[in-house]
Amino acid sequence: MTPIPQNKPHPSGDNRFKLLDRAITKHQANGDALIEILHAAQGIFGFLEHDLLIYISRALRLPPSRVYGVATFYHFFRMKPSGEHVFVLCTGTACYVKGAAEIQKAVEHQCGCKFGETTKDGKISLVSARCVGSCGLAPVAVLDNTVAGKLTPEESAKRVAHWQAEKKEVPA
């Protein structure tokens, strides 16, 4: 078996590929670990671009169709960049019974875009999740990786408005 990941830096000079190569080597460039490697890639790059998928397919010696097929089959993998802030609304049964639909309406109204989309300015992504498993606190949303329970439509819209009011950080 030949270790595929090159020792040469990626032609783009992007150092993130070094991290990805490390993850691939950890799994001995084994195609059976494709999902693990896609997780790693999304963790490093934020989303899975086509070029990135081709890079992975070469490194794992898999047909691009297989890599693309797996990446698009699973909800967790994103093919587009997400916004600065992410609002993940749980649409599980408990949240549904407790009125997640009202929250959905309020947030969509506030952002001017639907769930599954990102606002035009790239500030907020609205994502719906199947169930985040915090049903005891329904209705639940995950705001930038922090779970917020027992939400109301008003409170949700307020949180989103707060994000919208933030000034864009200017990189120094």
Added chain:
Amino acid sequence: MTIEDLRELAEKERDRQSQFTHRVLYCSSAGCVSSGCDAVKESLKKTLDETGLSKKCEMVGTGCLGLCGEGPLVLVLPDPTLYQHVDAETARRIVVEHVAEGKKVADHALDLNSPFFSSQKKIVLENMGRINAESIEEYIAADGYEALGRALTELQPEEVIAEIRKSGLRGRGGAGYPTGLKWDIVRKGKSDQKYVVCNADEGDPGAFMDRSVLEGDPHRVLEGMAIAGYAVGASQGYIYVRAEYPLAIDRLRLAIKQAEKLGLLGNRILESQFNFRIDLRIGAGAFVCGEETALLRSVMGRRGRPRPRPPYPSEKGLWDKPTLINNVETFANICPIINNGGEWFAGIGTPKSAGTKVFALAGNIRNTGLVEVPMGIPLRKIIFDIGGGTPEGTEFKAAQTGGPSGGCIPKEHLDLPVDYEALATVGSIMGSGGMIVMDSTASMVDVAKYFMEFCMDESCGKCIPCRVGTKHIYLLLEKIKNGEGTEEDFTLLQELCTMVKETSLCGLGQSAPNPVLSTIRFFRDEYTRLLKESPAFAANGGNGHAHATAGKEA
């Protein structure tokens, strides 16, 4: 490490714990984390340091304490006192008043004799609120890894399986296949390599039992898997866990590392000839991967698409080798069975459904959270005694079990005993344990539509009845809900449901029509009312009359 070393370690840890007069356990499961248990932890620590009590009183982050809706929760031992809605200030008072002066903080204390606690029987959840979820020493002090040690030193693999068969344990993933029988088939398979897989892809919306077990007591699952590996002759295990459960993943990673360090996983476990490794596989958000053949494909890095059975995974599973797949809760039941004997377990619950079942209570109910009850307990007891019934001013309408594969159980059937067979008689299933209570405001047609949308979205697309059938059922339900349905639509809906149920390839499609069929069975009048409102009905005058009477008969 030998089994004697293990017992010595347990003794040492118990000695260490006995130095403290009090143990303050705060719930560190996802539910309480989102209710703000970090602030509680900070405050406890700060107050203990300030008052100089940290030598007398130990603070511990423990697994789910049950009443998720009232969190953050804090338990003080000895003389168990459980506090609800704890914030930083209450945490300070718990230390200053309860620990230092022995005065309970009455306004936050819960009554531990209330039916919520007294009606439960804890086997799977016994360590929740007893041990630190991140400490292997505390798990060992609570007789952890004792069952594995006993199995390896005293029992032959056949004897382990005999014990499991005697216990009558059935798969807790929902289908209820006898666990001992499954183990036996894998054991008898001839192969140089076998696998043990733990299904922790808890995809049912509204279910969080497995998450809580993995977060609160990860070692118990690892130990159960290792015993299974020994019994069936496997040396490699995989846990397939959802990416949506980051805390459970972290705790499992830590637990595997700890167990490997002590020689409780890896090569020559407890200095025997038995080798067993466990690796994690992280799911990526596909409901169908809860189906075992789809799960196996996902473990191998492919699209999660099911295949026909037979051959069953117990004959041809991962890489075509015999593979044992059990649910998290099934593995969590193994250690107590080995420790206490199969007969003890068979004595709990009903003759055909032995043991206990963990349910996740949620929806329109007063006490939301995690409960464990003996099998065969009436549904009414779970919902009204333990769950406290629906909130004031609302009336119970239906309980939904089994998620998108299950059904809605109406008021008339509240006295139904909760076991695998009884739930099937009313068109629902035990499922993995999600129990969502709905009150009078819920529209059952809407509920059916909600679940069908879920199944339609999650259908993998491999077989036509599921891919196309769920879509059309959904469209028909939408039409009826919008008041545009005709009688033909209603007939077609029922025919389609039967067709999808009978001809789909895997469990997802076969059970997808269940919520529709069960709501039609018990809440037919809601459908007929919507049909009557439709303009098509008005245009078609007398046609609907026969229909309305048919509804009454049901």
